[in-house]
Amino acid sequence: MLISIVISFTLFVWISTLSGKLWNKGYDLNALNSISQEVLSAIEQQSTYDKNEVQPILDQFHINHPALRFEWISSDGSTLYDTYGEMNNYSFQQLADRFINMPNNLWDEDNPITLAYSANKNGQPYYLLLSLSSDAMKQGQMYFFVRTLKALYSWALPLLLSFFVPYFLSLWLFSSVNRRIGRLNQALNQVNIRSDVIVLEDKAKDEIGQLTRHYNLMAQRIRRQADEIDQFDSGRKLLLSNLSHDLRTPLTMILGYAETIYTGTYNDENELRTSSKVILQRSRYMDKLLDQLLEIARLDGESLEIHLAPHNLSEMMRKIAADYMLFLDGQSFSIEVDIPDGDVQAVIDVSLVERAIRNLMDNAVRYGKEGRFLGIGLVEEYDVVCITVKDKGRGIAPEDHKLIFERFYRVDRGRKGEGLGIGLSIVKEIVESHQGYIQLMSTPHVETLFLIRLPKHLK
Structure with missing residues (x-):
């Protein structure tokens, strides 16, 4: 889970950066400020701030950024140099109109975007005006201005919660699923026809809950079948006991009467006939028992057709x-x-x-x-x-x-x-x-x- 959090956060940053480069092209305020600071740094290295010194610098930056217009203005509002070739003498109202409703008008297609920066030479103020159309700006920009680190808590905490809460919920879910599967696995390992049935309580309606209920039914079915096997074995043992008794009794009678006939110790013909009748009856009874025994063997060996x-x-x-x-x-x-x-x-x-x-x-x-x-x-x-x-x-x-x-x-x-x-x-x-x-x-x-x-x- 921790690895997945790190990977997902890294992917979020990387994909956001890549998608911004591919689909959010243009200038943002940070980029414009950076360009303006480079221009001012280059101008400050000149001995004077007149047109002849400033023009090459502004033209070079305009070549590098053709969507940007650079104007170098003196303190009285007159234009010393304009990369668009215009020479204006601005009044205060004209300058104010260019900055009004900023930054709400950053993406207003009817008005250009203008930023102003100041420089000072020998106590004389100068101004750099940087302007561009709204089409040259990025489609989306977000900025946070923080005066103290305490302000970070207002957005850092929600951001962290939005990232980590789903993972903690997933961790809780997977832990719960793992515990349920572990109990089911332990119960399955202990399934035995000679052991007691372990019944698991799981009222959930998901697949694990269904699997647990199937396990309970299976374990109970195995227990019933084990009981039936025990009863069947008991029946077999009782069968052998009964069969040995049921065969021994008539066999003893048959042997006794057969010996009487063989030795000729009967008294008359009636006794001889009675002895023969008993032998016949007991023999038929034993034959019937053997037929039943064969029937049991047949039932065990094949299904009824x-x-x-x-x-x-x-x-x-x-x-x-x-x-x-x-x-x-x-x-x-x-x-x-x-x-x-x-x-x-x-x-x-x-x-x-x-x-x-x-x-x-x-x-x-x-x-x-x-x-x-x-x-x-x-x-x-x-x-x-x-x-x-x-x-x-x-x-x-x-x-x-x-x-x-x-x-x-x-x-x-x-x-x-x-x-x-x-x-x-x-x-x-x-x-x-x-x-x-x-x-x-x-x-x-x-x-x-x-x-x-x-x-x-x-x-």
Whole structure:
């Protein structure tokens, strides 16, 4: 800042001088006074002040300054010599008229400018009149006449303030900007997924204020993502724990019954058939757990791909309902099917939508078996279709509604052997890939309903 002040002041002086020489040509009062003093000094070196002594001096200065007129006047007003060749006998009024209204008439085009200087020889006064037209004067002139140095304060202080105040304001501005950038830089250096978020307060509406607000949003987003990663890691650890238990229990049963069959220690054919049935059931259960584990690996490895085509939703859902009627036959389940008789067309990936509905149906049978009720419905609206799956079991507590669709989340984490907690997360991913959404409404032991809304045509 100090260097810039010095440079700017130097440039101001240099440019002002240069511009004056280029665009403000002509004589000013200082120049005229200097020329007059040179003329008088040359005349004073002569032995006499008569015409013969003065004429060569005045002619030489006139040749050097052709725009100037030099007149040498005696004390009685008579002209001793005039570089214009005129010989006048001036009266007091004539001389006064030439000086009247000076210096206000310096640039009056109708009147010439006249300056008077005196000399004395042997007690006899003489006068040098120097005159020129206003066109020969500079276009602009400024003068300060100072009697004491105290008078300098009246204009030096404002001048200094006019020069330095902008720089001090700039220095304050840049210092403020530097402090704000420094805080932002320090906060950025400390951004870490394992550290607390540093929130910066900056209400300014300039670019740095906007950048600070973007940083706050970014830091908070990183913190949320770090929390999600921690939750995801916790879910993985819980998954491995649950999976080891869920596999160990049926495997122990399979080994026990298989050993009984192998050693032939069963009592009769009925016991043999029972043992084989248990082995088959537990093997199927383990196979299902492994399928879910493979599904988790697939979801981690690639994004969900959908293949859209027009399909008849009502026909697909009637097929699903028929499968579950057959599966639940003889288990004292009441099944409610509310599907339109006509065709309900929608552009969907039929395999993914069927998979989502079956996941909801499986959950309703598994977790809502206490209510002995299963419902499936389809409603067609203007540009969307609504699919419902409901049961009347134990339901889902309100505090679990926002978490139920997260991967690895299980309502009752203490219960073993009830899946890995990824079924509903898969359903949500399928629904959102179709630009739809899923909603849960649950009143324990009254009704638990999952509502899927899908657009008929994706945008």
